[in-house]
Amino acid sequence: MTLVRGDLINIVLITVDQSGKGDFQRIQDAIDAVPSQNSEQIFVYFNSPGIYKEQVVVPEDKPWITMSGTNETTTIITWSGPWHTLQNTTVSILASDFVGRNLTIQNTYGPGIQAVALSVFGDRVAFYNCRIFSYQDTLFDTSGRHYYSNCFIQGATDFIYGDALSLFHECYIHSISENGGAITAHKRSSVDENTGYSFVSCNITGIKPNSVILGRPWGPYSRIIYAYTSMTNAILPEGWNDWNNTTRQSTSYYGEYMCYGPGATSSKRVKWSHQLTSDEAKPFLTKDMINGDEWLRAVPTQFKKPSFPLKPEK
Template sequence: MCGKKLLCFSLLACLVMSSLNVAYSSSAVLIRVDQSGNGDYTKIQDAIDSVPSNNSVGTFILLAPGVYSEKIVVPADKPYITLSGRNASTTIITWNEAWFNQQSPTVSILASDFVGRYLTIQNTFGPNGPAIALRIVGDRAAFYACRFLSFQDTLLDDSGRHYFKNCYIQGTTDFIFGNGLSFYEKCHLNSISTNGGAITAQRRSSEGENTGFTFFSCKVTGVGVGTLTLGRPWGAFSRVVFAFSYMSSSVLPSGWDDWGNSDNQRTAYYGEYRCYGPGSNLSKRVAWSHQLSPPEASPFITKAWINGLEWLRPTPTSFIKPPHKGKK
């Protein structure tokens, strides 16, 4: 009887794992991009375009060091792609364009199950207008040790569940914005504004909408004293929590901004939990922000906030050649 139970359990486990076969696979197709011609492709977009539509195989696109002056799109029908450099300081994807439409960002991730590793993604347009370095629309996207650089509106965390770890994000105002459900862990948020501005502009528009940003064990810095706020509500029910994070003196004592509309004070949810540093003093915070108790903070401070244990996956440990090699 015990053996039958074990067999049933094993079969059930196999069924569950097969439904997540890509996410838990230890192998992936390897495609190399090298501008010198020593890889499969010389352009990143050509490598992405080579991935079959409705892809069901993990694909690891490895970039040789270099500055890639390209506008990159990962289409919605090409999931399970990893785009990786070896070091973010030497693997740079760059473009120069103001935010006119959805095609303006330097990199646009429309597909689900995307991973970015050891990359710098930047938009050099500015500093007098919005210029998006990265836009993420796809669900279940993760970024590790990446750098996102621009001025206003650097990172459009548009929709879906996203995870950022050990990333550096720089801008002037609203430089992390959108309506994603996202967990930022051990990230450095740096404002280069000398005239003030908000770090976040989260766009949750109703109480029932399950979106928001958590910043866990992060670092907040700026170029001056009292030059920035932690967030302002792009949507009336904007939701942002900072926990166990260092805040420099660049953070204004008030902490948060209602974007000139006092009605937002009743609906936005801005919380802080066990933060530290000169900018974390709560004595002069706006009265409508939340100083969280342990039970109140609990839902926000683990990867369960984004259901991360269900979809975050390890880096592949073995690689296979792509079925078709290019030399573009």
């Protein structure tokens, strides 16, 4: 079966409910029940609000899964712990063609060490109306093409980082740094690598004035764009940092286009950042950046019961 973007009917529905009124009480049990090498769209729906204290892994061999809560403020996946391995996060998406909707994903470990809430490895992954919370390294946006729409992302240090090609559209980015923490740390390692982060029509806030930078280069060819984005006075006037490696000033690509607010003032920006022209900004402004029209899909409208057993695979 070949799935296409327009498939909105005959989606397999699996329900999760802590009270026992769904197919599963635990999220991971629902994911485990999906057959390996799945070729159908699977909609994992949370029947009612709840706080799910567990780690969730969507493995690479289980594509085409959507996880959807009822409301992003009341459907919460939470865990508390430091980052030691690539999968040691609250939620890890290793599969392609995954969608997350109306969820809070958080790691409550706090400051002192990396504590990832969400890691995304798969290609063609989208999140809508989600809240993602931690302190250091909140979102490991590591590889593939990704789309974040109307999401709230909070952290203090490098809290959106990795080497994906990702579009953040109408997202709310909130820093809890008090001393110049970076929002982004992108790891593009070659000028030929088509990766980068673009923030379009977003809002950026912080807990105090002059406490946040827009990004710093984890890799030598780090690429970050902010366009049509509101920036409060939490943004430091220089805007960007070279992470104590001046050679990366000439290879990183940091641009801003038509941003506004007190934090968007360009007069004191580092000289190696760019105030983009319309032609320079154009490739980073729409879903074309991630070929989104080929794979982003709407909320399904009709569902069917699964043909596979509602129990985890052994």
